[in-house]
Amino acid sequence: MPKLTIDGKEVEADASMNLIRAAELADIEIPHYCYHPGLSIPGNCRMCLVEIEKAPKLQIACNTRVAEGMVVHTTSDKAKAAQKAVLEFLLINHPIDCPVCDQAGECKLQDYYMDYDQQPSRFPLPEKNHKGKAIDIGSGVMLDQERCILCARCTRFFDEITKTSELAIFGRGDHNVIDINPGQPVNNKYAGNVVDICPVGALTEKEFRFRMRVWYLHRTTSVCGGCERGCAIDIHHHRGRIYRFKPRFNPGVNDYWMCDEGRHSFPGLQAETRLTSPLVQMKDQLVQETWGEGVRRAASIIADYKRTNGPNSIAAVVDATSTNEEAFAIKQFMKTAIGSDRIATLCWSPPGASGDDELLIRANKNSNTRGLAAIGLSADGLDGLAAAVASGELKMLIAFRADLVRALGEEEFVRRFGALDYMLVLSTDANETCQMANQVWPIAAYPELDGSFTNFQGRVQRINAAFPPPGNAIAGVEAIARLGHALDGVDRPHAADTVFTAMASEEPAFKGLSLATLGEHGLDLAAG
């Protein structure tokens, strides 16, 4: 690997690396706008001009590969003058409407102005060029042509990643604008990514506009639960509310991107229908009770069935959106606290859901299908349970996240499971299945959980709790641990990391893994 010197620091970098990436290895930031590691290199913004010894003029770091013995200066007088000059040029026609711009706080124009420029404007305000503002270009993306610095990240994304070319540059010179072709709005399942990669406030998300100042947002690393791809994301939240999902780089899983369906899935995770208290069916009505009451009630019912009809009169259905830890905790609970081997999974996608595509989207909308399989939960088993209900062997069902009524349709659910005596539903939301339940327990949605998902490729990725679940809702493993303890007095692990540790020792697929070492990109399941 070539060795070079950047700002006096010796760096050893792969020969394929450009100077921006190589400098990152030495913790040196070379400012840039148009360069994006996931896209081609246009070299148009000129922000990354650096001085290279023996080169006659400044070179753009983005389009310069490392070379043995290269000596690079990013803070020399010449380089600093160029950085300052480029910022001055970028800002002369910029509206500087930061107070009403959603990008403020995460805007590279603001950041670099403070870092590299800081000179007063030498351009008279009334003479700025005017262009289109607040243009709805489709797919929930708003365009402000005046804020645009024409770095062409968005056009390159649509040209190179989705290969659909909805956006282009029109006009020339300082009248250049990004725009859609006349009458052809953006209609793209990945459009939100252009908002992410826009370094300024030119492209903003309709749903996010004017909702929240970005400096109030906290970021929690997680994984999108929208499908079995499991795109790495950051959850941006404030006071227990999610304001947006942003993709997080994970090579081989989602690279830099995510789909709009996943991006806009968070309102469904914090809907009005969220459950906040344990409920029990009383005179055809669900009424609130405490966790203590609920757990004691469920434990005594389970004990009754166990005694009268045997352990196999009780079954569990685990939804394939459950975390690895939840699935493992239930499996263990069924085995040790009840002794039942009736455990099925529910893996379903709503009708009309998007199918597999060539980029990220998977037809299977269940975030942890592969994880459940790796834990050894059978891919379906619902037919077997239905048969056991029909034969009268199965009396009680614990539905974990599984919205059976919605998945099967009410008629089919009643036909198969209508004869059940008792149903305990652990759910995030008050859904139709809850209406059919004898007991309902509120559990945390995945943004409120520590734990992990295993994507369809077998990548185990960590999720982190952004904030606590609403009301009296608790983590699913905690609820299971409480029920287990009420049944047999055994203390079960109820924190994600301890459950994971137990899982790693019990389940061969998770051998050698631990929650703490999954890292930002996750780790693959053990082979075999």
Place this chain on the structure above:
Amino acid sequence: MERILTRWLDIPDLRKFEVYVGNGGYKALRKALFEMKPEEIVNEVKNSNLRGRGGAAFPTGVKWSFIPKDSKKPVYLCCNADESEPGTFANRYELEFDPHCIIEGIVIACLAVGAHTAYTYLRGEFTVQKRIFDAAVAEAYANNYLGKNILGSGFDLDIFTHRGAGAYICGEETGLLESLEGKRAYPRNRPPFPAIQGAFGCPTVVNNIETLSNVPHIINRGADWYKSIGPEKSPGPKLFCLSGHINKPGLYELPMGFPLKDLIYDVGGGILDGKALKGVIPGGSSFPIFTADEAVKVNMDFDSVRAAGSLMGTAGVMVMNEDTCMVDALKTIAHFYHHESCGQCTPCREGCGWIEKLLTDLEAGRGKIEDLKIMYDAAANMEGNTICVLADSLSMPVKSFVPKYRDEFEAHVKLGRCPFKTTSAQQAA
């Protein structure tokens, strides 16, 4: 002096195939086809010291030698006829009056670099020229000087002509390639250079028309003959485009190294209306201006003009007399580059417009003295910091006009109006 590039002045209807052949046309092609190996052609052109006439003055033979010998991809030749530098009008005459010489040059160049397809990229406005050139191409095809198995040599070549849509940037060689490929003419980053990755990702030579017109003569008469015309390092016959406040503006063929003084006062018949000379831009509007004192000392060849502080570019010689408002002249130049900047790189996109705005204010007497520094800074910050040299093309005039005619710029500020417009009534007019 013998006319070489402008033989059409002596030979009526030279554009016609029979006339061209009757006057020794396509002899060089026969020689190249049947008596020379490709590398011999390259070497002959290399030895002739022919330098590109498109403005950059790069040695043509050297450029040809950059084409990989064992390329698995096809090799292309692009003939740059997107002549749009203000003050330049040589290519249009060549296309109109001597198209077969261009075709002959193209075939020889293709033979030298192993290209079997050549594209001629014509400026959008060249409608008549395209018609004439296309007719000549058709004649060449009909007589097997183009097409399959040219003159039985086994060498195939097709020429396609392509007209641009009226953008100066398409004359920049990589902008031309992008435009040729049907894209927006955004110049490309180099490396890779066109010789490695040019048109459609294949090795490509881009040559100016005037450069290619020289090639048949070099093949016919040899490198030594060619080098004997003008200075050895920058030799050959040259087309000078003389315009501005001059008695006899027009296109003149003269040997390289011809004194600018003689070009203006002898060939050009002196300054219009007997006025005094104020300044000369020697190479098209992109380049630094010479004051009258500087101009009379310069010889017109690439190296001499460079040594004197400007560039010969396309030899678009623009003469300005003592009545010229230099602020207005620079404003006109700035307007052009502002209009023609493709807008790809930040400094050029924003800087050209900024400079034009400053000059508009200065010329109208609304400027401030500090605007001169701002304008100079903006020009300096543009120069050398962009993908192509369009930014430099405005930067260089600004950086030469402002110091050389500073008193005029300051006079505009002090008077609050243009001193060349004497009354406010005239100003309004």
